[in-house]
Amino acid sequence: MGVVRDIFIGLSENKVLNDASKQMGLRFGAQKVVGGTGVEDTLKCINDINNQGMNVTFDNLGEFISDKSEATTEKNNIIKMIKAVQDKGASAYPSVKLSQIGLHIDEEFCYQNIREIIEAAKKTDMFVNLDMENYVSKEPSMRILDKLLKEFDNVGTVIQAYFYDAKKDVRKYKDQRIRLVKGAYKEPTTLAYQSKNDIDQSFFEIIKTHLVEGEGFTSIATHDHNIIEKSIRFIETQNIPKDKFEFQMLYGFRKEYQEELVKRGYNMCVYVPFGTDWYAYFMRRLAERPQNLNLVVKSVTKSKRFRAGAIGVAALIVVSGLVKLLKK
Ligand code: FDA
Numbered sequence: 001m002g003v004v005r006d007i008f009i010g011l012s013e014n015k016v017l018n019d020a021s022k023q024m025g026l027r028f029g030a031q032k033v034v035g036g037t038g039v040e041d042t043l044k045c046i047n048d049i050n051n052q053g054m055n056v057t058f059d060n061l062g063e064f065i066s067d068k069s070e071a072t073t074e075k076n077n078i079i080k081m082i083k084a085v086q087d088k089g090a091s092a093y094p095s096v097k098l099s100q101i102g103l104h105i106d107e108e109f110c111y112q113n114i115r116e117i118i119e120a121a122k123k124t125d126m127f128v129n130l131d132m133e134n135y136v137s138k139e140p141s142m143r144i145l146d147k148l149l150k151e152f153d154n155v156g157t158v159i160q161a162y163f164y165d166a167k168k169d170v171r172k173y174k175d176q177r178i179r180l181v182k183g184a185y186k187e188p189t190t191l192a193y194q195s196k197n198d199i200d201q202s203f204f205e206i207i208k209t210h211l212v213e214g215e216g217f218t219s220i221a222t223h224d225h226n227i228i229e230k231s232i233r234f235i236e237t238q239n240i241p242k243d244k245f246e247f248q249m250l251y252g253f254r255k256e257y258q259e260e261l262v263k264r265g266y267n268m269c270v271y272v273p274f275g276t277d278w279y280a281y282f283m284r285r286l287a288e289r290p291q292n293l294n295l296v297v298k299s300v301t302k303s304k305r306f307r308a309g310a311i312g313v314a315a316l317i318v319v320s321g322l323v324k325l326l327k328k
Contacts, residue, residue: 004287008284008287009283012284013280017279030278032252033252033282034061034273034274035058035251035273035274037274037278038274039084042274043085046085046088046090049251050092054269055091055092055268056272057129057248058085058093058274059096059273059274060077061277061278062077063100063279065101066105068105071100071101071109075117078117079116079117079120081094082094082121085126092272093126093129094121096128096131097131097133098114098133098140098144101114107143114128115151118148118152118155121154127156128154128156129177130144130158131157134185135192138163156173156176156177156178156179157176157179159178159179159181160192161180161183161193161206162183162187162193162199162202163183163192164191164192164193171209171213173214175214177217178210178217178218178219179219180203180206181203181222182200182203182222183199204230207227207231211234211240211244212240217244219246220248222249223250223253246267248269248270249271251273
């Protein structure tokens with residue numbers, strides 16, 4: 001499984017394939033996990049989810065941002081979507097990756113960009129979440145968040161359970177609206193737990209801590225029914241009101257379970273990525289759970305037109321895997 005994960009992580013970092021996919025529109029099953037490529041189709045997706053009694057957080061997909069003009073374009077795309085959601089009166093808010101708006105180019109420039117996004121959202125009291133990326137981004141992201149929290153009350157972030165310092169971070173932000181996740185990036189043993197057991201244990205610890213120790217709102221973001229059901233049992237024993245937390249899942253994953261949780265009276269928020277830059281996001285989802293490849297298989301068997309392309313992707317996967325194995 002580790003090799004398969006490495007292959008897909010490797011593919012997600014391939015700029016040539018990323019650039020090529022932008023010209024294609026949503027393909028190979030990506031349309032099942034990405035809400036749309038533009039404002040109109042994404043709004044329709046948001047509206048459908050809202051009609052099922054669920055909230056939405058939308059993520060403007062954008063990878064390999066290397067200069068200020070690209071970062072400015074991404075910031076403008078995010079603000080455009082915020083305004084469209086506000087005009088429509090939809091129930092949705094942005095999740096923003098700071099690297100996309102200049103974190104690794106110039107921290108002050110990034111701060112000004114996110115400030116502008118938060119100000120646009122604030123007009124309708126819309127919340128803005130700062131997604132967390134790899135460890136290199138963590139400290140500067142938290143520096144920016146701390147600065148923003150002095151001025152705004154509609155911003156929060158993500159804490160990744162695999163980091164050894166997750167519990168310390170959760171206490172620091174116990175009064176904020178925080179999304180708790182297991183963590184999606186490859187991190188070294190010096191910084192992060194590696195085994196599923198250790199990560200799950202840390203995850204449940206930070207969920208309990210955030211739910212009981214502060215005044216913040218807790219977003220439990222996972223598809224893991226064991227963690228969700230364990231959290232529900234804990235929530236019930238502690239009499240935690242349902243408006244103090246929610247569950248979050250990615251668009252296209254465990255839809256029936258999402259609906260079941262809504263029926264059981266829990267708040268559910270669906271994370272909807274959108275944009276033409278879907279490729280790396282899609283590869284990361286395949287890395288996380290290779291069973292997601294059935295999305296690719298289904299899309300290919302339905303559509304002869306893209307079979308050749310999918311075979312190309314499969315060939316690349318095999319070649320990249322072989323290259324990795326040879327390097328080991
Ligand atoms: P995991 O993948 O560990 O699965 C555990 C078990 O759950 C599986 O063994 C299986 O039994 C079941 N399961 C999982 N997926 C299933 C499926 N599709 N169908 C059926 N059963 C399934 N990460 C990050 O680093 N920074 C971030 O900002 C975010 N943001 C974020 C937002 C949201 C809304 C979500 C849901 C996730 C993130 N993540 C993230 C990603 C997160 O860190 C993590 O990598 C993924 O959610 C995968 O881990 P899970 O907790 O879902 O369970």
